[in-house]
Amino acid sequence: MTGKIYLVGAGPGDPELLTLKAARLIAAAEVAVFDRLVADAVLDLLPPACLRIDVGKETGRHCVPQDEINAILVNLGLAGHRVVRLKGGDPFIFGRGGEEAEVLAAAGVAFEIVPGITAAAGCAAAAGIPLTHRGVAQGLRLLTGHRQDDGELDFDWHRLADPTCTLVVYMGVASAERLAGGLRGAGLSGETPVAIIERGTTPDQRTLFSSLADLAADMVRWQPKPPSLLIIGAVVNHALTPHMDHVGREAAQ
Ligand SMILES: C[S@@+](CC[C@H](N)C(=O)[O-])C[C@H]1O[C@@H](n2cnc3c(N)ncnc32)[C@H](O)[C@@H]1O
Known part of the structure; x- marks a missing residue:
């Protein structure tokens, strides 16, 4: 079974600013990989059984280096998981969404970008x-x-x-x-x-x-x-x- 990684914009904090698509994917997530900027109020919408992987970032440095985040996503995708990769705001605006998408594409892992309110x-x-x-x-x-x-x-x-x-x-x-x-x-x-x-x-x-x-x-x-x-x-x-x-x-x- 092939997996899929959803690069999902979690918006700026208020969970009511999630798109309907983001809210639907979050509510049904099997695995969630998220950054520090993703609000607790958004993480609260993940199902209790969801595996949560916190790769939280701090200003100017990464708690988990980007290469490792990329490897986590590729491995989850190759293992057949459907993953919600949550990013604050919009994944393609100062969010390294482009880098992650390139890595997934190179590894042959299916992905989809779900925009968020930047x-x-x-x-x-x-x-x-x-x-x-x-x-x-x-x-x-x-x-x-x-x-x-x-x-x-x-x-x-x-x-x-x-x-x-x-x-x-x-x-x-x-x-x-x-x-x-x-x-x-x-x-x-x-x-x-x-x-x-x-x-x-x-x-x-x-x-x-x-x-x-x-x-x-x-x-x-x-x-x-x-x-x-x-x-x-x-x-x-x-x-x-x-x-x-x-x-x-x-x-x-
Ligand atoms: C790494 S960038 C991520 C931007 C994100 N991808 C977006 O589209 O909003 C992080 C920066 O976004 C800004 N930011 C994100 N959420 C914010 C919020 N709720 N209030 C103020 N600034 C915010 C801050 O300048 C923060 O340092």
Whole structure:
């Protein structure tokens, strides 16, 4: 019997943001292999008899090296198992889904990609920030603030410093100061608003509003916990939820 690996996007945290397909596969899973970012509220939907393999990742390093994760998936597939490979957000957005799919394809293991709501979409919605907005932002770029070699970020800052394009930075907390400096150095105003969303879509969500000029100091003061996401651009001024946290202030509800 041939197995199959489902690379499933588990969304940003709120289990109600799972697709119907993801929820169906999770509820019937025989084996689940999951990352650290997958919310407990999603793991709670796995059946009691499901074999759970935690390959949880931490910022900048992997608890289980990627090669081992690949081998686990290939071996399970070759052994005939149907596996739900759960990944936070969407498997193909900073999720190494492409790498795992390539390995499975090379090994002749059947697989299917089930998309999920990526953190940019989930966090923006939960914070009431439109990622594009007519007359304000005509484009959106998803960036990672983490470099594989742990070196300094080396974006083409002049291409990024476009005031009509929203920037969403995944894994950007540690490099926030460098990001702000690079963007300001390339001409973006220090008043450009920034939102930092911590644990977006979960009951523990916090949102900080800052600006490129204040970002480094605000991050030190606020100490965002993982996972956190940065949204940079004029759309942040269009945040619609009135009850959110601001620096040094508790949310009203
Ligand atoms: C390795 S990337 C995985 C992204 C994931 N594949 C996706 O599509 O959302 C991890 C980063 O995503 C962001 N992230 C994921 N879930 C988040 C959440 N609920 N709230 C804030 N940021 C989140 C953070 O920047 C975190 O460091």
